[in-house]
Amino acid sequence: MSVELSVVMPCLNEAETLAICIEKAQKFFQRENINGEVIIADNGSTDGSQEIAKSLNATVVNIPQKGYGSALRGGIEAADGTYIIMGDADDSYDFSNLMPYVLKLREGFDLVMGNRFKGGIKKGAMPFLHKYLGNPVLSFIGRLFFKSTIGDFHCGLRGFSKEAYYKMELKTTGMEFASEMIVKASLKNLKIAEVPTILSPDGRSRPPHLNTWRDGWRHLRFLVLYSPNWLFLLPGLLLMVFGLITSAFLISGPVSFGNVNFDVHTLLFTSSFMLIGFQLILFYGLTKVFTVENELLPKSSKYDRLFKFINLEKGLVVGLLLVIIGIILSISAYADWQAIRFGDIHSTAIFRRVIPAVTLMLLGVQIILFSLFFSILGLKK
Incomplete structure (x- = not known):
């Protein structure tokens, strides 16, 4: 029996x-x-x-x-x-x-x-x-x-x-x-x-x-x-959306609440929030590929679509565009600095271009590196 x-x-x-x-x-x-x-x-x-x-x-x-x-x-x-x-x-x-x-x-x-x-x-x-x-x-x-x-x-x-x-x-x-x-x-x-x-x-x-x-x-x-959604994706989306919205307001000019004034110094922090949030989202993507390809997590129906939507070529193009826009903004800010003979910068208008320029270049480089590593992790596919 x-x-x-x-x-x-x-x-x-x-x-x-x-x-x-x-x-x-x-x-x-x-x-x-x-x-x-x-x-x-x-x-x-x-x-x-x-x-x-x-x-x-x-x-x-x-x-x-x-x-x-x-x-x-x-x-x-x-x-x-x-x-x-x-x-x-x-x-x-x-x-x-x-x-x-x-x-x-x-x-x-x-x-x-x-x-x-x-x-x-x-x-x-x-x-x-x-x-x-x-x-x-x-x-x-x-x-x-x-x-x-x-x-x-x-x-x-x-x-x-x-x-x-x-x-x-x-x-x-x-x-x-x-x-x-x-x-x-x-x-x-x-x-x-x-x-x-x-x-x-x-x-x-x-x-x-x-x-x-x-x-x-x-x-x-x-x-x-075993839950990259909660570890990386959701915190990353919250940070990135918050940083993006607050940065958009501060780029156009200072924002005041009563006696409290938020200006370019705050813009530096909100841009950092956006970068950190984006980094968490990238880690979500990498973790997802690693865990699925190593059979630690089951493959979902969305997984194959992820490779169709995100690939090396698209990542390189988007990343290079962001880097180029950042360089253009940097050149514009450099011209204004040159106009004051490279002296102390007192105008916040220059910082409102420098901070987004640096942020965009960092985002572009992150996307390029992510696309390369993402493609390496997905080689088995």
Whole structure:
């Protein structure tokens, strides 16, 4: 008979609780008449965890590469089940109550997430910072960035089909593996469901492997880096539009609000805002190409159109035109400076040409360099 369900547990010195978790999963298989297996993805235990697992007829897979994600990926790829349920081997999750996951997987869902906030978090099961700050904030950011409906991004108990696992093309090796799974499933439009899950205090006497600040930062970093829209595009557009509008007003003359006067000195800052915003937009384009071409993000329908709209030839033409206009404005300002025999410049009219001239030349050079690098990144196309 083919294996329907594989329960995969990452393991690093879990001798205190490993047997309890394995026995719960095996009793669940017997009670629900499921052909299942328990896979222990061992990440270098030195406390005899491997022997405990083997004595209970669990399959032990030795994973030499360190990390939560590495262990799980190794265990999942070694599993024979049509469906996979992964969970920590610290007895914080109840492996005897997996039927809600199995039913959703049988219905055809690709990924079934547990939600500890709906199922219940027992006293002492989750640190205060994780419960009221870390998990809610990171889950909110994940929902906002990736249009997901998942309420608990970091629940360690979750199920998915083996087919969906390969579709997700997971890459990370650390704790951010949990976030990557939801992000990739959302970006690839996989069917995702959520079931209430109870979290209990773990049964170990030693501290958990999870580091609050280090692993929290890794999750946040992953979410931001996998969303170039929020990291580069939106801030860049806001800065550029603000800089462009305010610069346009200041080029025509000073602007006053009550006793506050904005003149060419402010124009220098608003032009800088425009340049910084434009630089962020360029980084968005480069990041998008890099992540898609290296299969870190899925290719969207807009991606191919991006190469038709932006190419090396158009970039060189537009960039050179901006540089030429900047040079013309610079020559005009130079003529005015020459007229006063290269003395001190007191007229703000000259600065109203010099600042736009420098800005346009910098924009032109940025476009030319971006077009060259953009074309290099897209060579695979």
